[in-house]
Amino acid sequence: MKKYINKLFVLGSLLFLGTSCETENAEATTLKTVTFPANVEVSASTLVLTEDTQDDSVILFSWPAVKFPVGAPVNYTLQIDVIADITGPTAWQKSKRVEVGEDVLSKALLGKDLNKIAVDLGLLPNLAGKLVVRVEASLDHKVYSNPITLNITPYERSVVFGDIFMPGSYQGWSIETAAALTAIQKGVYQGYMTVPAGQGLGFKLNKERNWAQFYGAGATNSDLKDMSDTDFGLPGEGSYQIKVNLNTLKWTATPYAWGIVGPASATADQTAGDANYGWNHSVPMSYDHQAKTWKITTNLLAGALKFRLNDNWTVNYGPADPSTNTINLDNGGAYTIGEAGTYEVTFTINEVDPATTGYPATATCTIVKK
Structure with missing residues (x-):
């Protein structure tokens, strides 16, 4: 029995010591003040970014190792923000974070990556602006370096035509x-x-x-x-x-197809009994990729004719002046086909990027009886 009691005493002592050590270590790491021993260094504090150097390393950040009481790897992260967002209750919450890694004490950025960060944070292309950078060191808690200020002129990505x-x-x-x-x-x-x-x-x-x-x-x-x-x-x-x-x-x-619409396009095939058949159903045109023009050769009836996209009125063109070949975006006008017969109709439009720039104010067309 005495031997058994001694074993329990030894086990209890070990558990107490283990708990005590854990408590002391936790207090040592979370309560002890940890700071950066020196400021962050940067290879250049003023940069004019260009597309010519977008794939080059344009800036190098470096900093001293931060010593926590526990001998474990320290994770480092760059935080980049604008001056207006680094104070107050939401300080640094909108910052751009660049993960660096464990026990890594420097980080280079490519021109295109720094440019994207600058533009995303609101700096205007071709105008000098200020970014603030600090380093976050993280183990069981986080500590931060003193911030440094950069003067950055970002560039606007150009469209390469071709x-x-x-x-x-x-x-x-x-x-x-x-x-x-x-x-x-x-x-x-x-x-x-x-x-x-x-x-x-x-x-x-x-x-x-x-x-x-x-x-x-x-x-x-x-x-x-x-x-x-x-x-x-x-x-x-x-x-x-x-x-x-x-x-x-x-x-x-x-x-995707431009089409003709109106009573003139409602050929003898209309059997639906729809009095507005011509206005309700576009006839799609084909794209001539060499001439870069939409075309159709078809039978037309006497009546009105205009153009719309994808059999829908969301994007449509009509002539402000039917005596010309110029047609206007969202114009209620229409051409008048005076005599039924076979016609070749073309529609030419300069669409740069409808998704971002919308559709041009005017396009051109031809309507020729064969």
Whole structure:
């Protein structure tokens, strides 16, 4: 019995000592004052950022090691903010955080990364502004360096104008006559094309009007893979807005067609008994990717005619002056077809990027009786 009691005493003592040590360690780490032994150093405090140096390391932050009472790795993070957001109850809560790592005592930033941070925090392109930077050291609790101020002039990313090309079954795989997709942002291209009835759906994407370098389908039909033998596939016959993003190596095809609408477009095929059939149903046009014009040759009745997008009135054009070939966005006017017959109708519009810049105030058209 005595031996058993001695064992219990020893065990209890060990448990007490363990608990006591844990308590003392916890107090040592969480209650002891920990500070940065020196200020953060920076390679340059004034920077004018440019696209020419966007892929270069433009700034280097470095700092001394912070010593916590417990010998464990310390995690460091940069916090970057504007002066207006580093005081008050929400101080630094809107800051941009750049993770550095455990026991890493320096961090370089590329020009494009610092530029994005500056612009995201509200600094205006081509104007000098101020950013404040501090380093966070974290173990069981967090401590911060004294902040430093940077004078940063960010740049505005320019649109690189140019084309990529889309040879495919729809036009006989001829790179010389393939549809061109025009740059609307850096690395982002947009264009239009029509798959005629009976044509195949495959295509590739080429950087030049040659086969020296091209993209085909990657892991999925939406993924671009350099020099892949697998064709991309369009959804089916019809007209599409094509967007290609070489930054993310993705592409999309969205059904997209301008059409004619009005009583003149309501041919003898209307049997629905709808008195407003012509105004309720657009006749889609096809895109001539070489002429960059929407076209249709069809039978028209005598009556009014105008243009709208995707069989919907959200985006439509009518002439402010029917004696001209200029048509105006959201104008209630219409052309008058005086005599029934076969007509060739064209619609030409300069769409830069409808998603961000909207549609132009005017477009042009022709209506010619054959």
